[in-house]
Amino acid sequence: MLEIKDLHVEAGEKEILKGINLTVKEGETCVLFGPNGSGKSTLLAAIMGYGTCKVTKGTIAFKGQDITNMTVDQRAKLGIGMMMQRPPNVVGVKLGDIVKVAGKGDDSAIKNAAKFKLNGFLERDVNVGFSGGEIKRSELLQLTAQKPEFVLLDEPESGVDLETIDLIGAKVHDLLYDPKACGVGNAVKRHVASLVITHTGQILDYIGADCAYIMRDGLILCSGRPMDLLKDIREKGYGECVKCRMVKM
Amino acid sequence: MQNGEDVKKALGKTAAYGSDIDIDRFDEGTYKPEQYENLEDAKEYKDRMTDVGMATDENNRSGSIIFIDNGMSHCSNKEQEGVELMSTNDARKKYDWLKDYYWTAVDPQKDKYTAKTYLEDSDGYFIHVKAGYAVKNPVQTCMLLNKNKSIQNLHNIIIVDEGASLEIITGCATSSHANDALHVGVSEIFVKDNASLKFSMIHNWNTETGVRPRTVAKMGKDAHFINNYVLLNPVGSLQSYPAALLNGEGSSAAFNTMCLSHKGSNIDTGGMVVLNAKKTSAEIMSRSIVKGGQIIARGRLVGNAPGAKAHLECRSIMIDDGGSSIAIPELEAHVADVEMTHEAAVGKIARDQIEYLMSRGISEDDAVSMIVKGFLSGSINGLPLSLKKEIDAAIEKANLGS
Numbered sequence: 001m002l003e004i005k006d007l008h009v010e011a012g013e014k015e016i017l018k019g020i021n022l023t024v025k026e027g028e029t030c031v032l033f034g035p036n037g038s039g040k041s042t043l044l045a046a047i048m049g050y051g052t053c054k055v056t057k058g059t060i061a062f063k064g065q066d067i068t069n070m071t072v073d074q075r076a077k078l079g080i081g082m083m084m085q086r087p088p089n090v091v092g093v094k095l096g097d098i099v100k101v102a103g104k105g106d107d108s109a110i111k112n113a114a115k116f117k118l119n120g121f122l123e124r125d126v127n128v129g130f131s132g133g134e135i136k137r138s139e140l141l142q143l144t145a146q147k148p149e150f151v152l153l154d155e156p157e158s159g160v161d162l163e164t165i166d167l168i169g170a171k172v173h174d175l176l177y178d179p180k181a182c183g184v185g186n187a188v189k190r191h192v193a194s195l196v197i198t199h200t201g202q203i204l205d206y207i208g209a210d211c212a213y214i215m216r217d218g219l220i221l222c223s224g225r226p227m228d229l230l231k232d233i234r235e236k237g238y239g240e241c242v243k244c245r246m247v248k249m
Numbered sequence: 250m251q252n253g254e255d256v257k258k259a260l261g262k263t264a265a266y267g268s269d270i271d272i273d274r275f276d277e278g279t280y281k282p283e284q285y286e287n288l289e290d291a292k293e294y295k296d297r298m299t300d301v302g303m304a305t306d307e308n309n310r311s312g313s314i315i316f317i318d319n320g321m322s323h324c325s326n327k328e329q330e331g332v333e334l335m336s337t338n339d340a341r342k343k344y345d346w347l348k349d350y351y352w353t354a355v356d357p358q359k360d361k362y363t364a365k366t367y368l369e370d371s372d373g374y375f376i377h378v379k380a381g382y383a384v385k386n387p388v389q390t391c392m393l394l395n396k397n398k399s400i401q402n403l404h405n406i407i408i409v410d411e412g413a414s415l416e417i418i419t420g421c422a423t424s425s426h427a428n429d430a431l432h433v434g435v436s437e438i439f440v441k442d443n444a445s446l447k448f449s450m451i452h453n454w455n456t457e458t459g460v461r462p463r464t465v466a467k468m469g470k471d472a473h474f475i476n477n478y479v480l481l482n483p484v485g486s487l488q489s490y491p492a493a494l495l496n497g498e499g500s501s502a503a504f505n506t507m508c509l510s511h512k513g514s515n516i517d518t519g520g521m522v523v524l525n526a527k528k529t530s531a532e533i534m535s536r537s538i539v540k541g542g543q544i545i546a547r548g549r550l551v552g553n554a555p556g557a558k559a560h561l562e563c564r565s566i567m568i569d570d571g572g573s574s575i576a577i578p579e580l581e582a583h584v585a586d587v588e589m590t591h592e593a594a595v596g597k598i599a600r601d602q603i604e605y606l607m608s609r610g611i612s613e614d615d616a617v618s619m620i621v622k623g624f625l626s627g628s629i630n631g632l633p634l635s636l637k638k639e640i641d642a643a644i645e646k647a648n649l650g651s
């Protein structure tokens with residue numbers, strides 16, 4: 001589904017990603033771990049095609065097409081969606097307007113705003129004065145309308161209370177799993193692939209995960225089973241990870 | 250009454266702002282235009298009127314006055330008991346008391362345009378709302394400039410008597426063959442004690458048209474005035490600087506200006522509010538989109554009485570290189586107990602905002618136009634829905650994407 005080869009990315013005149021190789025298969029959930037500032041958000045932004053990220057070398061392919069030079073909207077139309085950690089305020093543009101346009105005529109998401117606890121938010125300027133949890137729910141409502149085939153989730157559960165995590169977890173689950181396949185909430189077959197950044201791994205309780213990568217200083221240090229890596233990070237911290245890789249090399 | 254000789258001298262007086270226009274270059278406008286009983290019959294002008302917010306079926310309107318060049322072409326009134334609608338010159342004949350208003354808000358010697366209007370005895374619309382009468386639906390007025398190479402001189406008078414309320418939607422437009430022409434409109438507005446007026450203007454001129462409105466509103470005690478000024482299509486040279494004089498305690502005025510400046514347009518807009526009485530308040534808000542041409546956004550607040558509160562905001566989005574945007578906010582206080590603030594910002598639309606919308610599958614052009622629409626109309630309260638629709642349509646037509 002997504003194949004990244006030797007990706008080098010500059011942001012603000014500085015090389016941030018220094019040769020990333022990463023693959024996400026159809027229907028897979030892959031996790032990105034890594035300390036703050038390692039370049040995880042930059043990688044997601046580069047996949048979405050944001051202008052702040054300049055690809056200097058390497059390629060990104062999606063569904064077999066080279067998307068390295070595509071515009072953001074072209075990528076979105078191909079089926080990539082993103083939940084940003086800190087989306088910008090857009091004064092004058094209402095959340096409802098975005099959800100409406102993203103839904104391309106299907107207004108089921110907008111009607112379900114209440115299920116995202118976003119009553120009264122559709123008429124508000126998007127992200128302006130939204131709390132941390134409101135931003136997450138608004139991002140998920142937009143993505144639900146958009147129906148992407150592959151989602152980039154940047155710390156979907158960070159900075160929100162436990163109750164909100166439950167709601168976010170359920171909504172991310174609905175986004176990834178085909179509700180018709182095995183009944184709502186119980187589906188086993190994922191129809192949407194994703195790349196998820198998480199520090200705590202809490203979101204994985206809701207959506208499961210198939211593979212994981214650890215990033216540091218713009219490089220992928222190792223990959224493995226998500227729960228194994230998470231356990232190592234929890235017990236030994238990222239410092240050990242580096243050593244482990246050194247040994248391997 | 251003024252001394253005619255003095256006013257004649259003022260014919261040579263250049264205006265304080267805006268490029269100087271040679272008024273002698275223009276022919277006299279038509280005084281006896283075709284008369285339309287029913288606006289739907291004015292087929293030739295219907296589209297132009299609709300474009301500037303006129304409801305030609307007159308549904309949801311209390312009344313309509315249409316001027317073509319210098320003469321009235323239509324006048325209808327559904328609110329006979331509370332509202333009087335007629336031409337200014339008819340009103341002068343009918344009411345001797347009108348001399349207490351006529352040329353008392355605007356000084357005929359202000360500049361060559363007011364002098365010309367005075368000396369021509371120009372006609373215009375007269376709107377009077379009787380005391381205590383709340384007019385439910387807006388009154389609509391439309392000023393069509395039809396004769397090419399001519400000057401349209403108008404003199405409007407609006408009186409909202411004690412405790413009354415009124416909304417006016419005005420559209421000004423040139424017909425397609427009248428391009429190189431000049432529109433001069435003097436408007437004298439009186440909002441009496443406890444009365445309110447909401448006045449929304451939308452314009453559709455041509456690439457070479459000159460426009461010089463002269464508007465002053467005098468406000469009574471606890472009187473409220475909202476003035477929305479919308480210009481979205483190309484214009485030759487427009488200079489407008491309406492003023493509200495807050496003479497009554499507790500009165501307020503809000504000037505909202507929304508402009509889209511096109512290549513070749515020269516726009517000088519803004520407004521002044523003079524806070525002469527205690528506890529008066531004012532807001533001047535200017536939003537402009539510069540696609541080309543030049544736009545100057547002025548705003549001036551003068552605090553002359555204690556408890557005056559006022560805010561001025563000039564914001565401008567530059568779409569491309571090749572145009573210029575100048576914001577001139579001025580705050581002037583003559584007593585200590587005032588609270589006056591201003592904000593000004595000029596820049597392009599932040600790239601991350603455009604890309605955020607694009608990441609939802611929205612094209613770059615559509616993302617820009619969503620942001621611009623929100624910037625122009627979303628932030629201003631009390632904009633009539635019909636005007637908002639016109640704004641959205643004009644932004645779509647202007648194709649602002651890069």
Ligand SMILES: Nc1ncnc2c1ncn2[C@@H]1O[C@H](COP(=O)(O)OP(=O)(O)O)[C@@H](O)[C@H]1O
Pocket residue numbers: 011012013014016034035036037038039040041042043052
């Ligand atoms: N636009 C930018 N300009 C300059 N530096 C940037 C920019 N974007 C990201 N960086 C830097 O790149 C590094 C990686 O950032 P980021 O991808 O946000 O890390 P993570 O998400 O892993 O915490 C940080 O040092 C950050 O300061």
Ligand SMILES: [Mg+2]
Pocket residue numbers: 040041042085154
């Ligand atoms: Mg990050």
